[in-house]
Amino acid sequence: MSQAVDQIHQITSMLDGKAQSVRWEGPDANRFKSSEWPQYKSALTRVAQDLEAVKGIVNKQKQQQINASA
Structure with a gap:
């Protein structure tokens, strides 16, 4: 799950950079x-x-399951 969270952060960062630097003007x-x-x-x-949670x-x-089984 940590890998998925890291991927989401990486993709979000990449998309943020592209969204801010794209050559696109107008309303x-x-x-x-x-x-x-x-x-x-x-x-x-x-x-x-949410994935981290x-x-x-x-x-x-x-x-808890490990402790209960011990």
């Missing part, structure tokens, strides 16, 4: 860069955070 570009992309970026960040829960439950 659609402005809307995308100032409104739409930040929303997508936040959604990707939340996915990564799930990882913590799974690891905790795994340890």
Whole structure:
């Protein structure tokens, strides 16, 4: 799961760089860069955070099962 989280962070960073540096002008570009992309970026960040939370829960439950079986 850590690998998936790292990949999400890497992809988000790459897309952020491309979104900021793309040669695109006009109202659609402005809307995308100032409104739409930040929303997508936040959604990707939340996915990564949620995966980290799930990882913590799974690891905790795994340890509880190990302790219960001991």
